[in-house]
Amino acid sequence: MGLTSDAVLASAAGCGLLLFAGTVWGWPRLAGPGPWPLAGRVALLLATQAVVFAAVGLAANRAFGFYAGWADLFGRETGQGVVVDHSAGGPGALRVTGTQAVRPGPGRPEDGGRIERVTLTGRTTGLASPAYVYLPPEYFQERHRTRAFPVAVVLTGYPGTAEALVDRLHYPRTALELAREGRTGPMVLVMLRPTVAPPRDTECVDVPGGPAAESFFAVDLPEAVRAHYRVSRTPGGWGVVGNSTGGYCALKLALHHPEVYSAGAGLSAYYDAPSDPTTGDLFHGDRKLRARADLWWCLDNLPPRPGSSLLVTSSKSGESGYKDTLAFVERVKEKKTARISSIILESGGHNFHTWRREIPATLRWLGERLGEERG
Template structure:
């Protein structure tokens, strides 16, 4: 059973109830004096407390999606998944390139029974295999109604690449928890945003490893995948701008760091990015492994605050969304904003309080979409 499945949670709940029932049954039988009886009673109490705690932690994980699978848990505990090596595609990469486009009925806004793309828009799935990196991932794409309307047949709509946090167990997290299609439909109906294409992905393209969207020496080239392979795959499948002015990024947590990093390091491809509760330097732990091969130069390159202090600022716009109280990444965000200088432009959404969870992330998404709409241009 999966870590976040109802089956796992139901089994743990039954085991907890069974532990409680066993304690009630056994307690009178060990109610005599002596060290041995006291030890048994202590074990009964500890066992029930452990079962209750395990059930609660599993329920919280299923809700907030801190870990998506048993592999993710093992990686966080120092397992071997984070050490997995990736072998690039090599000379025959072009032959392995693949972009498969599939309509996903029932995932977009509007009635399911009478779904009309030119009225409701449409969610599609892209299966992408990178030509340069050999990495594969799925993307869920929300196409607005205008994409299917005759008046827009020759238009190239701006693109926003949404990147979730790590590990984002739900592959449809931007739809199920982020409600991006619904937010977009409401904003368009109110005339607050222009028609745009939304490409929704997870940064977890190597199972059990948080790569922080880095090109790992002798490992997965995740930065290149999102900066080159993914935009080219999207351009192959849809009518999208050929110029950087029509491309933006957004993400929360690790995805927020990836969004800001990709925009700053690849300003020839992207012109704007939103970091929702994101950090601004790579967080190294047991889930990441060694991202830089011991290179101090590569480590500094991934530190966006260091880059602003020591390198020319890129000509991009970045929206920093964070919370003054309760957000663990706010000190990093504040340091980034202090270091910012032209031609980099930084705007801010600051909540008075909010935790590092999806309840808070949800508050950032609608204003982030409006901010991106005001800065991206179609053709």
């Protein structure tokens, strides 16, 4: 049973209830003096607390998407690591591994769209990553068969799970509902985590001698998606959005690669790459690379991107980056780097509940800025 499955959570909760009931029932029988009754009481208390703690941890993991499975939790994940393409210059690939309907909603793709589980393998970087691709109903309708749809690349935080973008943050369902209500146009969503060389947090950096994470998102992913799906081939039709680490990556990709992404939205983003045990040494003494990873440096030193749009979000109470976000908005306006917008909530923590409140407005913002092509 998987770490995020209902069965595992229900089993842990059930064991906790049984141990609690057993403690209430057995406590009077273990109330006597002596080492054995004392040991029994201690064992019951420790067992109950351990199981309750595990159940709470499992519930929190399901809610926030910290770890995708047992191997991810214990640092033994190897299945989706770096893939080396030994045929230099060989083509990248997008392979569909499964499909599912958008829930709740009609089962037919022509009515409710479809979500495809895919594996992306980069042509230039050799990196591979699982992803989910949401295709709107219009993609399958005959009258739209020559239409090339705009694309939003959606990134999780770190470590994050791609499934959480579907099941917890409800990106496909929200995009479908907004399009039905006429508040935005249909778009394709490519949903994945920025951790393309797990368990390492690469912060979407091309690490010297290591995984070229930025190039994967700037070159390989758009190339593979365009080759497989009927989507826009111009930067005006591509945007990128993410939360936390994914938000930092989204803003950086839009600033570094306006020829690929014309819009970037950072939900609860930060503005410089951290250095900690999860990242390792990202720059290997390369000062230029280190500077480019600092978004403040980018605003001061990169040329203006007049055709680009940026969106940042935060909350007055609950987000530690609130003041940085206000300063980032002012710096973009001062430097005239790009068009800048913001969503500022009165309160909201660094969590899924807050981001779900920001996603509808963010998707509408993207829809207003991403064009489409018609054949």
